[in-house]
Structure formats: C-alpha cells, structure tokens
Amino acid sequence: MENIQVIENLKSLLVEYTSNTETQIANNLTMIFQSFQNKSLKEDIDNYAEFVLLGASLFELKAKRLLPQDEEVDWLDEVELIKDKDLAFARLLQFKAFTEVGLALAIKVKQTEREVPAFKYYQTSSLSVKPEIRYNIDITKFTETANEVFSRYKTIQGFSHIDKELPDLQVAIDDLLKLVDKRLNTTFEELVSSVNSSQEAVAFFLALLEAVRWGFIKAEQTNVNKEIIIEKNYE
Amino acid sequence: MNSKKVISAVLLVSDGPVEHEYFEKLLTINNSELINLIDEINANFENADIGFFIKYNNFKSDIVTKSEISDLLGDVKPPAILRGLSTPALETLAIIAYEQPVTKMKISEIRGVESESSIKTLESRGLIEKGGELDVPGNPILYTTTELFLQKLDLSSISNLPTIGEYFNKAEEE
Amino acid sequence: MNSKKVISAVLLVSDGPVEHEYFEKLLTINNSELINLIDEINANFENADIGFFIKYNNFKSDIVTKSEISDLLGDVKPPAILRGLSTPALETLAIIAYEQPVTKMKISEIRGVESESSIKTLESRGLIEKGGELDVPGNPILYTTTELFLQKLDLSSISNLPTIGEYFNKAEEE
Numbered sequence: 001m002e003n004i005q006v007i008e009n010l011k012s013l014l015v016e017y018t019s020n021t022e023t024q025i026a027n028n029l030t031m032i033f034q035s036f037q038n039k040s041l042k043e044d045i046d047n048y049a050e051f052v053l054l055g056a057s058l059f060e061l062k063a064k065r066l067l068p069q070d071e072e073v074d075w076l077d078e079v080e081l082i083k084d085k086d087l088a089f090a091r092l093l094q095f096k097a098f099t100e101v102g103l104a105l106a107i108k109v110k111q112t113e114r115e116v117p118a119f120k121y122y123q124t125s126s127l128s129v130k131p132e133i134r135y136n137i138d139i140t141k142f143t144e145t146a147n148e149v150f151s152r153y154k155t156i157q158g159f160s161h162i163d164k165e166l167p168d169l170q171v172a173i174d175d176l177l178k179l180v181d182k183r184l185n186t187t188f189e190e191l192v193s194s195v196n197s198s199q200e201a202v203a204f205f206l207a208l209l210e211a212v213r214w215g216f217i218k219a220e221q222t223n224v225n226k227e228i229i230i231e232k233n234y235e
Numbered sequence: 236m237n238s239k240k241v242i243s244a245v246l247l248v249s250d251g252p253v254e255h256e257y258f259e260k261l262l263t264i265n266n267s268e269l270i271n272l273i274d275e276i277n278a279n280f281e282n283a284d285i286g287f288f289i290k291y292n293n294f295k296s297d298i299v300t301k302s303e304i305s306d307l308l309g310d311v312k313p314p315a316i317l318r319g320l321s322t323p324a325l326e327t328l329a330i331i332a333y334e335q336p337v338t339k340m341k342i343s344e345i346r347g348v349e350s351e352s353s354i355k356t357l358e359s360r361g362l363i364e365k366g367g368e369l370d371v372p373g374n375p376i377l378y379t380t381t382e383l384f385l386q387k388l389d390l391s392s393i394s395n396l397p398t399i400g401e402y403f404n405k406a407e408e409e
Numbered sequence: 410m411n412s413k414k415v416i417s418a419v420l421l422v423s424d425g426p427v428e429h430e431y432f433e434k435l436l437t438i439n440n441s442e443l444i445n446l447i448d449e450i451n452a453n454f455e456n457a458d459i460g461f462f463i464k465y466n467n468f469k470s471d472i473v474t475k476s477e478i479s480d481l482l483g484d485v486k487p488p489a490i491l492r493g494l495s496t497p498a499l500e501t502l503a504i505i506a507y508e509q510p511v512t513k514m515k516i517s518e519i520r521g522v523e524s525e526s527s528i529k530t531l532e533s534r535g536l537i538e539k540g541g542e543l544d545v546p547g548n549p550i551l552y553t554t555t556e557l558f559l560q561k562l563d564l565s566s567i568s569n570l571p572t573i574g575e576y577f578n579k580a581e582e583e
Binding site: 097098099101102103105106108109110111112113114115116117118119120149152 | 420421422423424425426461464471472473474475476479482486487489490491494496498499500501502503504506507519520529533560561562563573
Binding site for chain 1: 244247248297298299300320322325326328329330332333344345346347355359384387388389397399
C-alpha cells in the first residue's frame, strides 16, 4: 500500500513539476522522503535499488532546474522522459513484489500441505443413509473443459515437459539448506559436486540465489577466481 | 519415531486398506508388534468414545467408522459430497468420458499432471467407476463413467456426448 | 446420542471441512459445547500418541494429520499441488490472487511476458478458474482463485490474504 502512495507522490511531483514553484517542489520532495522513513517501506526499499535510481533522477531534475534555463519546452520533454521512467520503475517494482509474494505463497502452501485431511469416502458405504449428491454438471462447461484438455494435449503434449525439466525450486531450497546445515561451512563447488544432472545444478544455483535473498544463508566470493563460500546466516 | 502416530496417520490418509508389510518395513517391527500397536490404538479410541476404529485381518488394516454410527446419525445425512466439481476433476471426467475405458496413467499423460486425487474425488461422487483391468503387465485399472454421470449430463448414452473440437476425426467434418 | 462418536466419525468420512452449524443442529448443542467436545477429542488423541487431530477455526473443523510426521507419510500422502511449478507460475498465481478478477492481458502486462502457459498450468492444477467475462469489446475472460487455493493457504476468504507489505516484513525477520 505504501508503495503505491510513494509512487503517487513521485508522479504528482513529476507531473506538476513544470508549473510548480521551488517551494512546492521542496515540499513535495520532503513529503516523499518522509514516506521513505516509514519502517516497513524502508525495508522494501532495501530490496529495490530502483527507488534509489528514481530518487537520483529527481535530484538530477532538480539540479537542472537550478541551472539557468533558456526555454520551458526542454523541460516538458525531460519530464515526459522521466514519467516514462517512473512508469517503468513502478512496473518493475510491482513485478518483483509479485515474484516474492508468489514464493511466499508457495512456502505457506507447503506448510499447509504437511497437514493432510481425512477423506475416507469409501467408508460411507457402511452408512445406511448416504451423503446427498447435490451438484449438477453444466454441459457447456463440461464440453468447454473437454475441448480445452484435449486440444492442450494435442498441441503441446500436456505439461509433462514442464513437470520434468524445470527444477522444483522449493525442493531445491530445502535440499540446499539441509546440506548447508550439515556441513556448516562449505563451498558452492562442493555442494554441486553431488548433483547428477545439469538441471539439478541449475536448480541448486537458483535455490542458492533464493536462499541468499531470503537471508537463510550467506554466499561470498572474495575473488573472481576463488570458490564461492557458503555458510548459514546466524544474524 | 513414534509408531502409533505413524500408523494412525498413514491409515487416515491412505486410499483404501494398508498392508501390514508396509508398516513392518517402515517401522522395522514384526507382525505381532504391529498388531499390539493397533490393538493399543483401538483401546485408546474405545476409551475416548471415538466413532471409528482400525479394522484389520491377517494382511491389512484400515480406519473405518463404527457400525453404530449409522444408528446414531439416524436419517441424517453426513455433509459429504456436496461441492461442485473443480477444474482438475472436470478435466479428468472429460478424459474418462471420451477415452473410456482408460487407465490412470493415460489420464495423467493427457492432462500433463498427476491425476490420482481427481480420480478419487470422481469415484467418491459416483461419476466414474473401476471397469476392469487392462491386460498388460501390472494389470492397471480401467475407469469408465457411470449411469449417474449420464443422468447428470441428461444423456441417454455415451454415444450422445457432444462432439468436441479437432480432437476427433468426426468433429473435423462439422 | 454420543456426540464425540458422531463428530469424529462424520469428520472422518466428510469431503472437506464440516461447518460447526451442522454439528450444533444435529447434536442440539451450542458453539462453546461443540468446541469443548472437539478439544476433549484432541486431548484424547494427544494423550494416546495419535498422529492426527481435529483442526478448527471459528466456522468449521476437519481431521488432519499432524504436521510433524508429514515426512513419514511417504507415498500415501497426496502429491504436492505445487510440485514442479516454476517461479513464473508462482508469480502468475500471486498476481491473480491479489488483482482478481483479472484478465490474461493484464497479467501479461504486469509480468511483462506472455502468461498463457502459466495460466493453463495453474488452471489444470485447480488453483485458478475462469470467473466471468469483462464487459468490454471482445469480452476477455476474467480469472480468479479457487476454493482449493484458499484451502491450500488455510484461509477462509480472499480478504484474509496478507497485505503485500507483510511478506516483506516477515522475510526480513527470518
């Protein structure tokens, strides 16, 4: 929610830039940096260098504004350019947020699936009164589904290629954490030495990136030619 | 490892009875130890007035409701089997309807995802049933649609199913 | 009527959670009496080292296995719904969850890439479904998340989804 607010502030600043007085611009900037102070937002921003870039663009704009200027038209072009940049940043921010939200949802689903519900449906046979069947099948929906499932099979042979070839990131993360846990201090080269296929190595590498991003482990490479040192993050 | 926990939980989520051998291997116990554990669980259920127990014979066991439950419920229906069909279930149903008799493996192949739980759901709703076995090694079960399925779609026979897209040759002529 | 027997047996055979209202009417008890009975059953299970319990919230209950023995359930456990899903599919799921009802075009716009195959994968897993059409020329299909999605996230309604900001606060703490 706060993200949207900040983006809105930025937008209004940019859109109104040309007509605003210096005081108004200063006020707008203060407002933005105040919202940056918000605790949760600050943590967000730590993840998103884009905000820094956006801020830098604003300073750039402000610096230019302070210089002697010839004509107002240049400024409009400049503003248009930055408005596009703003939109691009906003979109990137939104996309990155959804990637992480998706992973968070996946982790929650995985936790919930550890509790498997009972459904001994065949046990209803010992009940003298059977559970009522109250649903109906809509013939249109049935036909549509049939069409879709068969045409999907015909065109792309189902999704077996996806299931088989793409690594399951969550499994890879779990495996990785288990290994790191066991060895405490290890190297990436050592971790991947046990994998059997290039797909598994890719999965491990992606898992490593995710685990570092989530702060579970630390990865360090002191020199390009040196090994990547992996250790558990105790911070 | 707590054996009673494992036995009770596995029986709760298993689709049908579980063979004694499975538990004996999993828990590295012998047959009489397994039977003792099951008896112990049943005594716990009995003392706590639980409405189900572990029924077993020489080979396998399963959790079943006590027979008096029927009397206790009277003519009240348990609130099961009331929900509509999800997309995975509907997809699975469509495949069985058009490809029947068909194996679980073929269904999963067409859908591109594992379809075990959808098959279980459809079977429990009485829309499909086991209709024999395929005569190949392993004898996989063949699934067919039921009379109830025809009723629900208001069809007199499977041959009256709507033709679909380009999948079937006869559809191409239309 | 023995209430503990009825509650445990009905939960065993029911497809999905049972609403408190059903038991309250059937057993002519009030809500706190029902919760007391469920707690009593759970205490019995706990004392007897049973691997499952009755999970409940303000509205409904269901028998589920204890999460700590999940790894011991092996093959009897149903396959994970997210098995094999890639991060693009998860992104798409997150977008639909938070932007629903949403068109395919809007999803692709947010992601910056074509999202057809992710949508189909999620649909075939039953996590999303078509939920109507947008009232503009061309009538694009609107996608929403399903009841199964809510169940898998242990939520009673979409309005209970955490705000997006909450994910980042949590991630920082871990």
